[in-house]
Amino acid sequence: MRRRAAFALVLVVLAGGMTSCGDDAASTDAGAELTVLAAASLTETFTELATAFEEANPGVDVRLAFDSSATLAGQAVQGAPADVLATADTSTMQAAVDGDAVPDGPTTFATNVMTLVVPAGNPAGITSFADLDRPGVDYVVCVATAPCGKVGASLLAANEIGSDPASLETDVKAVLAKVAADEADAGLVYVxxxxxxxxxxxxIEIPQADSQVLQYPIGILEQVREPALAQGFVALVLSDRGRAILADAGFGTP
Amino acid sequence: MPAALAAVFLVVPLVALVVDTPWSDLWTLLGTREVRDALRISALTSAATVGICVLVGTPLAWLLARVDFPGRSVLRALVVVPLVLPPVVAGVALASALGRNGLVGGTLRDLTGLTIPFTMTAVVIAHAFVAMPFFVLAVEGAFRSTGAGYDAVAATLGAGRWTTFRRVTLPLALPGLLAGCALAWARSLGEFGATITFAGNFPGTTQTMPSLIYTELQGDVEVARTLSLILLLVSVLVLGAMRERWLRVP
Structure with a gap:
């Protein structure tokens, strides 16, 4: 008897989970929800843009997911329930386009360059990018699959830095966190x-950083549930107001 | 019926992995330096983890099972905490304690100049932290169920404490000890969250198989799938061999 009750409970829980998923997909009425997948480096600016969008569209709830661009592009291709995708470079966006996830194609909305950061007070006494080659200096970069890792690796090569990084972090915010916590002596992040x-x-400025400018594209996903809201959000990002928010954070204009 | 549901639920993802994997890439991948490095690090660190568990976990399990001291139940509860702790939290906790500005790590760095994160030692520490509770619980159970009676007999026959432990207690608890080793080894082999949080992720020093799989998942999903299959095969082979020899279920 008890066993049967437990089984019934499992079924109820499973069924409950399924219906709530269904509700999610069909929520077009009051309290509409817009889901935006954005590169980790957009954390602050897109949080601000989402607040601005919610103010301009009362009742709309913008949900943000920040991760490595490569991860997000993969999720978008897998049909993740989201409306808008913004990545930190064109090749991760191209992966999403190739996977038929961005039917109308992307638009570039910002640019970014990389810089070297050291913890407050610079405990390792690093004065130039070349100091990364000094023995005993632990620096961290992004994995090569993330845009920050790809550009980071080519900047290291261009400056003939031969020493290996101490760790390959999965996204740029993880690199920043390691440096800010003084667990690493230095790290390559975006300005x-x-x-x-x-x-x-x-x-600390990286020589030739300007030769590797990252283009940030944004696009509406194939599985969009709120097309009008998605277009509105993209328009806000591309508007003068959006540009101003991005410029304040240090992004360049494409 | 619920049993069938559970069995299907556990088996289907593994079958899907086996079916969906491009088997032809298996040998090419096994030949690459990154994969061999990750396999080597996973093998070394999981073996070291089991070694540490046996060396310090066995005495702890014995203490918990056989010695009645004040605060024993509190200690047992504390030992089990890492068992229910999310691995990422374990990584954050380890960084707070052993990171280069951590409670212990900071002092260590001031005194010796040594830092733990980003080294293979850090990987082993992370693994031992999450695997030890599994080992201690399994071995404690074994010590408990064999009972203290045999020890008492050995003692009356004139055996010293160490001889009793070595010749009576340990052999009787051996099946439990081996089961504990298998659990600790499997936990270590699969450990990801605490490792990547505390030890970092670099090929050749701290990148274990799960870290490599996670990294590849952002690049080439097919490669990640094949690597997952390799890890699955390794686990099944080793557990199969152990079951044949030591864990035979009557």
Whole structure:
């Protein structure tokens, strides 16, 4: 008897989970929800843009998911329930386009360059990018699959840095966190991350950083549930107001 | 009926993995340096983890099972905490304690200049932290169920404490000890959250198989799938071998 009750309970829980998923997919009425997948480096700016969008559209709830661009592009292709995708470079967006996830194609909305950050007070006494080659300096970068890792690797090569990083982090915010916590002596992040971290880190310019400018594209996903809201959000990002928010955070104009 | 549901639920994802994997890439991948490094690190760290569990976990299990001291139940509860702790939280906790600005790690760095994160030692520490409770619980259970009676007999026959432990207690608890080793080994082999949080992720030093799979998942899903299959095969082979020899169910 008890066993049967337990089984019934499992079924009820499973069924409950399924219906609630169904509700999610069909929520077009009051309290509409817009889901935006955005690169980790967009954490601060897109949070601000989402607030602005919610203010302009009362009753609308913008949900944000930040991760590595490669992860998000993969999720978008797998049909993740989301409306908008914004990545930190064109090749991860191209992967989403190739996977038929962005039918109308992307638009570039910002640019970014990389910089070297050290913990506040610069405990390892790093004064130039070349110091990464000094023995005993532990620096961290992104994995090569993430845009920050790809550009980071080519900047390291361009500056003939031969030493290996101490760790390959999965996204740029993980690199920033390791440096801000003084677990690493230095890390390669975007200038916008250095701006966002404020006094927790100090920036050191990377020679030739300007030769590797990242283009940030945004696009509406194939599985969009709120097409009008999605278009509105993209329009806000591309508007003068959106540009101003992005420029304040250190992003460049495409 | 519920039993069938559970069995199907457990088996289907594994079958899907086996069916969906491009088997032809298996040998090419096994030949690459990254995969061999990750396999080597996983093998070394999981073996070291089991070694540490046996060396320090066995005495702890014995203490918990056989010695009645004040605060024993509190200690047992504390030992089990990492068992229910999310691995990422374990990683954060380890970084707070052993990171280079951590409670212990900071002092260590001031005194010796040594830092733990980003080293293979850090990987083993993370693994031992999450695997030890499994080992201690299994071995404690074995010590408990064999009972203290045999020990008492050995003692009356003139055996010293160490001889009793070595010749009587340990052999009787051996099946439990081996089961504990298998559990700790499997937990270590699969450990990901605490490792990537505390030890980092670099090929050749701290990148274990699960870390490599996670990294590849962001690049090439097919490769990640094949690597997952390799890890699955390794686990099944080793557990199969152990079951044949030691864990035979009557």
């Amino acid at each position: 916008t991350d250095a701006t966002a971290a404020g006094d927790d880190v100090e920036s």
